[in-house]
Amino acid sequence: MAERVLVIGADAGGMSAASQALRTAKAAGRDLDVIAVDRGHWTSYSACGIPYWIAGDVASAAALVARTPEQHRANGIDVRMVTEAVELDTDAGWVEVVDHAAGRRERLGYDQLIIATGATPVRPDVPGADAAGIYGVQTLDDGGAVLRHLATPRQRAVVVGAGYIGLEMAEAMVRRGLTVTVVDRGPEPMNTLDPDLGTQVHAAMERMGIDVVTSASVTAFETGPDGAVTAVATDAGTYPADVVVLGTGVRPATDLARAAGLPLGPSGGLRTDDTQRVVDGVWSAGDCVETWDRVRRDWVHVPLGTHANKQGRVLGTNLGGGSARFPGIVGTALTKVCNLELARTGLTEGDAVAAGLDHVAVTIESTTRSGYYPGAEPITVKMVAQRPSGRLLGAQIVGRDGSAKRIDVCAMALWSELTVGELAMTDLAYAPPFSSVWDPVQIAARKAADRL
Amino acid sequence: MAERVLVIGADAGGMSAASQALRTAKAAGRDLDVIAVDRGHWTSYSACGIPYWIAGDVASAAALVARTPEQHRANGIDVRMVTEAVELDTDAGWVEVVDHAAGRRERLGYDQLIIATGATPVRPDVPGADAAGIYGVQTLDDGGAVLRHLATPRQRAVVVGAGYIGLEMAEAMVRRGLTVTVVDRGPEPMNTLDPDLGTQVHAAMERMGIDVVTSASVTAFETGPDGAVTAVATDAGTYPADVVVLGTGVRPATDLARAAGLPLGPSGGLRTDDTQRVVDGVWSAGDCVETWDRVRRDWVHVPLGTHANKQGRVLGTNLGGGSARFPGIVGTALTKVCNLELARTGLTEGDAVAAGLDHVAVTIESTTRSGYYPGAEPITVKMVAQRPSGRLLGAQIVGRDGSAKRIDVCAMALWSELTVGELAMTDLAYAPPFSSVWDPVQIAARKAADRL
Numbered sequence: 001m002a003e004r005v006l007v008i009g010a011d012a013g014g015m016s017a018a019s020q021a022l023r024t025a026k027a028a029g030r031d032l033d034v035i036a037v038d039r040g041h042w043t044s045y046s047a048c049g050i051p052y053w054i055a056g057d058v059a060s061a062a063a064l065v066a067r068t069p070e071q072h073r074a075n076g077i078d079v080r081m082v083t084e085a086v087e088l089d090t091d092a093g094w095v096e097v098v099d100h101a102a103g104r105r106e107r108l109g110y111d112q113l114i115i116a117t118g119a120t121p122v123r124p125d126v127p128g129a130d131a132a133g134i135y136g137v138q139t140l141d142d143g144g145a146v147l148r149h150l151a152t153p154r155q156r157a158v159v160v161g162a163g164y165i166g167l168e169m170a171e172a173m174v175r176r177g178l179t180v181t182v183v184d185r186g187p188e189p190m191n192t193l194d195p196d197l198g199t200q201v202h203a204a205m206e207r208m209g210i211d212v213v214t215s216a217s218v219t220a221f222e223t224g225p226d227g228a229v230t231a232v233a234t235d236a237g238t239y240p241a242d243v244v245v246l247g248t249g250v251r252p253a254t255d256l257a258r259a260a261g262l263p264l265g266p267s268g269g270l271r272t273d274d275t276q277r278v279v280d281g282v283w284s285a286g287d288c289v290e291t292w293d294r295v296r297r298d299w300v301h302v303p304l305g306t307h308a309n310k311q312g313r314v315l316g317t318n319l320g321g322g323s324a325r326f327p328g329i330v331g332t333a334l335t336k337v338c339n340l341e342l343a344r345t346g347l348t349e350g351d352a353v354a355a356g357l358d359h360v361a362v363t364i365e366s367t368t369r370s371g372y373y374p375g376a377e378p379i380t381v382k383m384v385a386q387r388p389s390g391r392l393l394g395a396q397i398v399g400r401d402g403s404a405k406r407i408d409v410c411a412m413a414l415w416s417e418l419t420v421g422e423l424a425m426t427d428l429a430y431a432p433p434f435s436s437v438w439d440p441v442q443i444a445a446r447k448a449a450d451r452l
Numbered sequence: 453m454a455e456r457v458l459v460i461g462a463d464a465g466g467m468s469a470a471s472q473a474l475r476t477a478k479a480a481g482r483d484l485d486v487i488a489v490d491r492g493h494w495t496s497y498s499a500c501g502i503p504y505w506i507a508g509d510v511a512s513a514a515a516l517v518a519r520t521p522e523q524h525r526a527n528g529i530d531v532r533m534v535t536e537a538v539e540l541d542t543d544a545g546w547v548e549v550v551d552h553a554a555g556r557r558e559r560l561g562y563d564q565l566i567i568a569t570g571a572t573p574v575r576p577d578v579p580g581a582d583a584a585g586i587y588g589v590q591t592l593d594d595g596g597a598v599l600r601h602l603a604t605p606r607q608r609a610v611v612v613g614a615g616y617i618g619l620e621m622a623e624a625m626v627r628r629g630l631t632v633t634v635v636d637r638g639p640e641p642m643n644t645l646d647p648d649l650g651t652q653v654h655a656a657m658e659r660m661g662i663d664v665v666t667s668a669s670v671t672a673f674e675t676g677p678d679g680a681v682t683a684v685a686t687d688a689g690t691y692p693a694d695v696v697v698l699g700t701g702v703r704p705a706t707d708l709a710r711a712a713g714l715p716l717g718p719s720g721g722l723r724t725d726d727t728q729r730v731v732d733g734v735w736s737a738g739d740c741v742e743t744w745d746r747v748r749r750d751w752v753h754v755p756l757g758t759h760a761n762k763q764g765r766v767l768g769t770n771l772g773g774g775s776a777r778f779p780g781i782v783g784t785a786l787t788k789v790c791n792l793e794l795a796r797t798g799l800t801e802g803d804a805v806a807a808g809l810d811h812v813a814v815t816i817e818s819t820t821r822s823g824y825y826p827g828a829e830p831i832t833v834k835m836v837a838q839r840p841s842g843r844l845l846g847a848q849i850v851g852r853d854g855s856a857k858r859i860d861v862c863a864m865a866l867w868s869e870l871t872v873g874e875l876a877m878t879d880l881a882y883a884p885p886f887s888s889v890w891d892p893v894q895i896a897a898r899k900a901a902d903r904l
Contacts, residue, residue, distance in 0.1 A: 012889075046822065046824070046884065046889070048822075048882075048883060048884055048889075049822060049824060049825070049884050052824075052825060052884055052885075057825065057826050058824050058825070063824040064824060164883075304882065305882065305889050306879075306880070306882040306889050306890070307879075309889050309890060310876075310877055310890075313898075314877075326877065327874065327877050328879075329879040330879045331879070332879045332880060332881045333881060333883075334881040334882075334883050334886060335883050335885075336883070336885055336886075341886075343881055345879070345881070370498065370500075370501060372498070372501060372504075372510050372515040372516060373501070373504060373509065373510070374509050402854075402857075404881065404886060405854075405857065405858070405881060405886050405887070406857070406860075407881050408858075408860065408861045408880045408881055408891075409860050409861070409864055411878065411879050411880060411881065412861055412864035412865065412868070412878060413864065415868075415878050415879065416864070416867075416868035416870070418868070422779070424762075425762055425766075425778065425779050426863065426864060426867050427758075427759075427780075427781040427782045427783070427784045427797070427863050427867065428758070428784060428860045428863060429784045429785060429786040429795055429797070429856065429857060429859050429860055429863065430500075430756065430757065430758040430786075431500060431616075431785075431786050431787050431788070432498065432500055432501050432504055433504075433787075433788055434786060434788075434793075434856060434857050435857070437464075437498070437500075437757050437758050437761050438758070438761060438762075439860075446765075
């Protein structure tokens with residue numbers, strides 16, 4: 001009889017794991033019987049694409065779906081939507097699920113379990129946080145809810161939290177004609193950058209017409225007679241709101257795993273080995289796990305689709321009988337606000353200070369192309385290196401078109417633990433339409449090396 | 453008395469060496485007396501920018517000059533233009549120079565010599581190769597000569613050689629209204645790519661209106677009564693020409709060094725150690741040296757401004773009393789033809805075959821952004837990996853806007869000798885406006901790893 005694989009959560013991590021497990025097992029002549037349950041309505045979608053759907057850059061939710069339930073079924077996966085896993089017994093090997101559509105509860109036995117329950121938006125612990133009109137941006141249903149608000153003219157939106165999702169949603173809504181205020185606790189938006197680069201993000205947001213309120217903590221969500229949100233109260237003032245978007249981060253959705261006694265880290269994320277195995281017969285991938293950070297040399301919770309897909313593939317390869325490992329991350333991320341691109345990898349200067357690391361930090365200004373070439377745009381690169389070793393600790397980039405993807409070079413240097421002196425001498429591509437003769441990343445690395 | 457440093461050649465390699473030597477020595481409280489001679493009229497210019505000046509993207513030759521003779525003099529370097537080094541005695545420590553402006557010949561003694569004589573275009577060894585109207589594209593004077601032809605209407609240009617300079621010059625001239633034919637010996641243009649990617653370059657050239665003649669060798673340059681070129685004869689036909697541009701490569705300009713008995717490699721380039729020292733008291737950098745290729749594990753001649761600048765800086769640091777090393781190259785280069793970007797690093801499939809390496813080669817098609825995001829453009833990535841180790845051997849990229857600079861990730865992977873399996877799992881930046889969730893480079897690496 002075929003081995004039964006049960007997948008909880010049918011998004012990136014779970015379904016890439018399931019598909020890769022089937023492929024790997026099939027290649028080895030083994031048969032797997034795969035069931036996937038998900039409490040939502042959508043499989044394998046790009047949550048990262050939601051802001052662009054809100055903005056109107058993407059025509060429909062369907063465009064964000066990489067693979068529908070039907071497509072998964074055609075590939076041999078028994079996908080059951082609107083079906084919630086409510087209890088897990090890893091000793092006995094079963095999951096109790098509730099099919100909310102049919103109103104039916106049943107126990108599904110398994111030989112191998114994949115937990116891919118993702119993450120849920122953090123709601124500030126203040127009065128009114130569960131009011132109507134306050135949305136996280138996690139599922140396509142959340143996106144649809146925000147979109148319905150855009151149909152009403154003169155709506156006012158408040159975004160709480162100026163991180164990636166907060167910025168992207170603020171831009172999307174201001175482009176759709178809403179009046180948008182972004183409230184953030186930090187001294188500058190985008191606290192995964194140092195504040196000296198955050199100022200550029202701040203300015204770009206204001207140029208778009210976004211009202212930016214920094215160093216402000218939310219104290220309450222005010223509501224009207226209908227129970228819907230009417231304003232966001234902070235220690236720096238109160239901002240009227242017809243719709244509120246939460247960009248306050250997410251936490252691993254691991255209540256089921258916790259109740260089952262599975263190992264969790266301090267973030268609440270599942271702890272796996274580098275094959276994505278939690279315990280014998282139980283695997284996990286995606287936004288519900290902690291990930292090894294190769295620079296911090298510690299476990300972190302970094303909910304990004306790129307990690308979920310890679311972990312899912314590693315998981316599926318191992319579950320299917322092959323061999324693969326997920327080697328960890330270095331903390332790379334990027335986005336754009338209007339025409340300002342921003343990116344980071346590794347440690348910021350603030351991180352290095354907090355970690356008590358002896359370090360140097362340098363910032364350089366350059367251009368994305370040779371200065372004399374048409375379309376050369378400004379780029380700022382900040383680089384942090386350990387002292388006295390010179391080992392690269394992290395980099396941040398803010399600039400116009402053609403800037404942010406250069407962070408990949410820094411991510412590769414972090415990956416291989418290069419010093420800034422080595423990075424300055426690597427063989428990067430140069431031609432006037434693409435770079436100055438010393439790539440901006442190398443100018444920063446050279447300056448850091450000189451400072452050491 | 454200050455140590456006398458004599459520099460032969462006042463372009464990228466020589467002048468970055470001289471400037472860095474002065475800085476380093478000064479920081480150590482030492483005094484250097486630096487003289488630089490150059491037989492031309494320009495210092496520290498971007499030869500790579502010449503095609504963009506011809507195209508009209510750059511307004512003047514002056515825009516391509518990073519530092520003029522006057523600026524170098526203000527920095528304390530005694531720059532002597534139109535002054536040619538004609539004899540070198542390394543035992544006695546002097547160079548005989550001819551000041552062509554003053555018609556004066558003198559012997560300049562030195563304590564330390566920097567040879568930065570660059571490279572000279574290779575002229576095909578066929579009748580008429582020295583005719584008027586046939587230009588290499590090496591100096592700003594060459595650029596000016598080609599530009600003067602553009603003033604005459606209905607000029608016909610033939611470019612010999614479809615490498616980087618050939619393509620860039622062909623595009624520049626066709627944009628300026630010339631009728632342009634490119635003649636190349638290879639089966640497809642751009643022989644630093646495999647022919648299967650070269651076909652895309654071929655098509656892009658034809659879309660611009662360039663006449664592309666492949667598998668054709670030049671047999672003669674026909675000339676008119678005034679001695680100027682009138683046509684390029686090949687074994688595949690004869691092509692009328694009012695102006696001919698040579699894109700047939702360059703060779704190290706090392707006649708002086710050879711006559712002095714200094715060590716040269718098979719390409720004719722000077723051999724240096726990784727401090728850029730040739731022999732005691734003699735240093736060299738830039739287009740006149742051979743460079744260590746970390747992938748081929750052999751010496752190569754790769755005349756690129758990016759290497760010249762880095763080598764010059766290393767040379768200057770060491771000459772000035774500091775410590776630095778040039779760690780070699782991996783063979784990275786890129787350019788664009790109209791809106792097609794192209795890039796390469798490491799070995800092509802053809803190189804791997806020629807070297808007798810057991811390998812796999814894969815090619816993937818993807819998009820520069822998430823498929824659903826506006827402006828997602830096609831990108832092709834070809835990757836070559838060693839079998840059975842999986843070590844990355846090389847990569848090639850052809851695609852639209854946002855494609856080619858991704859080669860840097862492959863260059864970094866080559867630098868650190870990653871396997872394709874590792875490359876597939878590195879932490880590259882992802883957001884829908886910048887990449888698919890698996891970067892195209894990682895899709896290729898994954899496919900190569902699967903094939904192994």
